[in-house]
Amino acid sequence: METPWGEWLDDAVLRVLRRDERGNGDRVELMQPLRFLERDGTLCTVPRGFEFDGASIPKLLWGLIGAPLEGNYVRAAALHDYECRARTALPSTVHDRFYRAMRAEGVGRVQAWLMYRAVRHFGPTWEVA
Numbered sequence: 001m002e003t004p005w006g007e008w009l010d011d012a013v014l015r016v017l018r019r020d021e022r023g024n025g026d027r028v029e030l031m032q033p034l035r036f037l038e039r040d041g042t043l044c045t046v047p048r049g050f051e052f053d054g055a056s057i058p059k060l061l062w063g064l065i066g067a068p069l070e071g072n073y074v075r076a077a078a079l080h081d082y083e084c085r086a087r088t089a090l091p092s093t094v095h096d097r098f099y100r101a102m103r104a105e106g107v108g109r110v111q112a113w114l115m116y117r118a119v120r121h122f123g124p125t126w127e128v129a
Contacts, residue, residue, distance in 0.1 A: 005103035009035040012075045017051060026069055027053050036079055036101050044097065046082040053081075055115065056123075065111060073115065076101035084124050091125045 014028040034046040054068025055077040065071065080098040083089060089097075099116035103109070 003104045004039065005100040006039050007037045008075055008101075008104055009037055012078060014069075014074075027051055028069060030078065034075060034078055036075070036097075036104070038097070038100070044079060044083070046078050050078065050082055052078050056119075057115075065115070071107070072105045073102050073107050073112075076105055076107070080119065087126050087128060090128055091123070092120075095119050095123060 010032065012034055013031040015031050017027040017029055028051070030046060030048055030050045033048050034050075036044045038044065055066075055071065055073050057065050057068055066073075068077070076098055079101050080094060083094040083097070084091075095116065098119055099112055102112040102115065107115075
């Protein structure tokens with residue numbers, strides 16, 4: 001479904017690699033590529049086989065926001081984690097894309113903004129060569 005924020009072209013098909021009964025340290029692997037089409041036409045792809053642990057949400061906030069792999073922000077978290085590791089774009093571009101990807105997934109404005117501000121403030125930074 002196309003939105004003013006962009007469009008997800010694929011569902012997240014995940015395989016659990018490690019599960020902790022308390023939700024700590026869960027890891028999953030993408031079983032197929034995950035593509036997000038930006039509103040400007042930029043295609044962002046997370047490759048099949050990418051491993052991640054979901055959104056970086058402090059356990060204290062799980063009751064308010066949700067657990068790392070349970071919300072409608074999982075695809076956006078996979079994209080964000082991948083782009084933070086790949087470092088092919090500026091951090092501000094990657095973090096801004098995270099916000100748009102969440103909104104395209106249907107995450108509400110306030111929740112998406114709070115998660116976006118958290119990655120802008122606490123997330124990784126780097127320089128692009």
